[in-house]
Amino acid sequence: MSQWLGFLKKEWTESVKSYKLLLTVLIFSVIGILNPFTAKITPAVMEKFMPEGTVLNLPEPTALDSWLQFYSNFSQMGLLVFILLFSTMMSKELEKGTLIILLTKGLRRSTVITTKLVMGLLYWTIAFLLTFSITYCYTAFYWDQSILEHVLLAASCVYVFGILIFIVTLWGNTYFASAYGGLLVTVGVVIALFIIGIFPNTASWNPLQLLTAPPQMLIGEVTPKKLLTPFLVAMGTGLVFLIGTLIHFHKKRL
Amino acid sequence: MVVKINNVTKRFGTKEVLKKVNLNIPENTIFGFVGANGAGKTTLMKCMLGLLPVTSGTITIAGQPVTFGETKSNAHIGYLPDVPEFYPFYSAREYLQLCAVITNMPKSERKKRIEELLELVGLSQTKSPIRTYSRGMKQRLGIAQALLNRPKLLICDEPTSALDPVGRAQILSILKAAKSETTVFFSTHILSDAEQICDRVAMLHEGTIIFQDELSALQQQVDHQFVFTFTISVEKALSTLNNLAYSMSIEGESLVVRLSNDDERLQFMRDLTERGLIIQSMNAHKKLLEQVVMEVLK
Amino acid sequence: MNTDLELFIEYLPFLIPIILIQFGLAIFSAIHVIRHPHYRFGNQVIWLLIVLFIQFIGPIIYFVAGRGDEDGR
Numbered sequence: 346m347s348q349w350l351g352f353l354k355k356e357w358t359e360s361v362k363s364y365k366l367l368l369t370v371l372i373f374s375v376i377g378i379l380n381p382f383t384a385k386i387t388p389a390v391m392e393k394f395m396p397e398g399t400v401l402n403l404p405e406p407t408a409l410d411s412w413l414q415f416y417s418n419f420s421q422m423g424l425l426v427f428i429l430l431f432s433t434m435m436s437k438e439l440e441k442g443t444l445i446i447l448l449t450k451g452l453r454r455s456t457v458i459t460t461k462l463v464m465g466l467l468y469w470t471i472a473f474l475l476t477f478s479i480t481y482c483y484t485a486f487y488w489d490q491s492i493l494e495h496v497l498l499a500a501s502c503v504y505v506f507g508i509l510i511f512i513v514t515l516w517g518n519t520y521f522a523s524a525y526g527g528l529l530v531t532v533g534v535v536i537a538l539f540i541i542g543i544f545p546n547t548a549s550w551n552p553l554q555l556l557t558a559p560p561q562m563l564i565g566e567v568t569p570k571k572l573l574t575p576f577l578v579a580m581g582t583g584l585v586f587l588i589g590t591l592i593h594f595h596k597k598r599l
Numbered sequence: 600m601v602v603k604i605n606n607v608t609k610r611f612g613t614k615e616v617l618k619k620v621n622l623n624i625p626e627n628t629i630f631g632f633v634g635a636n637g638a639g640k641t642t643l644m645k646c647m648l649g650l651l652p653v654t655s656g657t658i659t660i661a662g663q664p665v666t667f668g669e670t671k672s673n674a675h676i677g678y679l680p681d682v683p684e685f686y687p688f689y690s691a692r693e694y695l696q697l698c699a700v701i702t703n704m705p706k707s708e709r710k711k712r713i714e715e716l717l718e719l720v721g722l723s724q725t726k727s728p729i730r731t732y733s734r735g736m737k738q739r740l741g742i743a744q745a746l747l748n749r750p751k752l753l754i755c756d757e758p759t760s761a762l763d764p765v766g767r768a769q770i771l772s773i774l775k776a777a778k779s780e781t782t783v784f785f786s787t788h789i790l791s792d793a794e795q796i797c798d799r800v801a802m803l804h805e806g807t808i809i810f811q812d813e814l815s816a817l818q819q820q821v822d823h824q825f826v827f828t829f830t831i832s833v834e835k836a837l838s839t840l841n842n843l844a845y846s847m848s849i850e851g852e853s854l855v856v857r858l859s860n861d862d863e864r865l866q867f868m869r870d871l872t873e874r875g876l877i878i879q880s881m882n883a884h885k886k887l888l889e890q891v892v893m894e895v896l897k
Numbered sequence: 898m899n900t901d902l903e904l905f906i907e908y909l910p911f912l913i914p915i916i917l918i919q920f921g922l923a924i925f926s927a928i929h930v931i932r933h934p935h936y937r938f939g940n941q942v943i944w945l946l947i948v949l950f951i952q953f954i955g956p957i958i959y960f961v962a963g964r965g966d967e968d969g970r
Contacts, residue, residue, distance in 0.1 A: 371922050450701050450702050
């Protein structure tokens with residue numbers, strides 16, 4: 346256990362010293378502010394750019410617009426930033442060979458994977474909570490949120506999807522031992538999910554639903570129950586990739 | 600024997616890198632492992648550490664068999680890779696603390712052992728992060744981390760080859776000092792390094808061990824021979840000494856004389872004085888490891 | 898113009914933190930680029946342009962991919 350905590354501490358120190366904590370906090374705060382800001386400013390901007398005299402019947406923005414921004418910014422820009430920041434966790438060590446000394450000292454190979462997983466999840470949690478709480482506070486300040494349902498639950502669907510994507514990246518990064526390898530696998534998996542999504546009858550289980558359905562959940566068109574299967578599929582797939590990573594790394598030639 | 604390597608064969612695809620290698624390393628020796636670049640030295644070391652699987656054969660370290668992947672035998676080993684890589688954001692002291700946690704060293708021992716090692720490798724005054732270190736400093740930190748858990752075996756892969764003469768001398772003296780508490784197994788392609796500190800030497804050539812013996816035994820064939828140079832040319836000196844019953848020969852600019860006992864040695868000195876030959880230098884004739892290697896390779 | 902000013906004041910709670918963070922990050926990154934002139938690829942001018950003019954993603958790319966590990970000796 347002390348070995349595991351010792352290596353986790355190293356991961357934490359490394360992430361702080363390589364400015365990952367700083368970047369995560371700053372960027373996800375900004376995303377949190379941008380969501381309500383974009384929602385609020387859009388009608389005003391539209392008015393400005395319309396030719397003089399055009400009568401616009403733009404409805405006043407509501408809390409829903411603010412959360413819609415959350416789903417486009419956080420699940421696209423946010424997820425991209427997070428994956429970029431943590432996509433080299435394994436490849437950096439494997440390319441440089443920094444693990445060799447520690448592994449020959451008796452560091453368990455599973456410890457390497459699990460501590461990196463936990464560190465990545467910790468950062469994803471920080472990122473999610475920051476963006477969510479900032480968006481929530483601004484939205485509550487400017488609009489009435491009581492018209493929306495399942496605000497936290499809907500947002501955490503994106504969080505779960507992020508976990509899946511992170512584990513997939515970790516696997517690709519370990520398997521190909523290069524930054525590009527990990528990212529290519531991730532991009533491949535996301536594209537595959539989109540292709541699967543073309544067929545309407547896959548909507549009941551496709552994990553991509555965790556990204557696309559939450560806005561409808563806010564307005565009550567989708568019940569949380571409908572997302573249970575995609576949630577379980579996402580968790581199951583994540584677990585498979587995690588076990589795959591552990592097995593592969595256990596016998597990796599270094 | 601702290602290491603027993605039994606019939607180890609290693610193939611990469613169809614290329615046989617190690618061919619039935621047998622090697623035994625006795626305790627508390629400095630074992631030099633020589634061979635040209637690409638002879639398979641690093642491969643054998645990685646097999647000993649369980650970082651690569653062997654194709655066939657067995658390796659036992661301190662009585663424990665080595666398995667590929669996680670191996671218990673690593674608890675007895677300290678390893679210094681040819682280019683040791685550390686986390687650049689740590690200082691030497693912090694890195695050793697991480698290593699101490701990973702080897703499950705009792706907390707009470709850690710601080711003392713780390714200070715002891717930093718002193719040994721001359722890094723105790725350095726507080727800057729590892730990213731500012733020179734090659735030599737990294738190599739020395741590498742030895743410190745390898746010795747941390749008092750291993751029974753210290754494996755060093757080409758510890759001296761990338762260093763300048765000062766750095767090399769430092770590493771060699773540290774290895775020599777380490778002999779008192781561990782067995783040192785180090786590879787090198789610089790034969791003079793092996794010659795300076797090794798008790799035993801093995802040579803790997805094209806995947807097979809072509810000799811392994813005590814260094815002194817390898818050099819012994821030329822015992823009782825002495826090399827002289829004189830203030831006059833060696834040919835002149837030889838012609839002056841010609842009528843004497845010593846076995847003498849000319850090697851380069853010096854005279855090699857066989858003097859098998861003390862009486863003979865004293866007598867030879869008297870003969871020199873009688874003939875008015877002034878010695879410029881004199882030393883025992885040792886065959887250089889390089890010559891041994893050259894002869895074996897012929 | 899009156900309405901513009903009102904609009905501006907209305908958006909201040911958003912603008913202040915966003916501008917602060919964005920400029921702070923860009924300046925922090927630029928200082929880092931200048932003070933650690935070793936990069937895995939590219940040169941100082943390119944990295945300065947990237948961190949100053951590509952919002953957020955620029956500094957991220959710099960810190961993840963462009964920043965050199967070694968101070969070099």
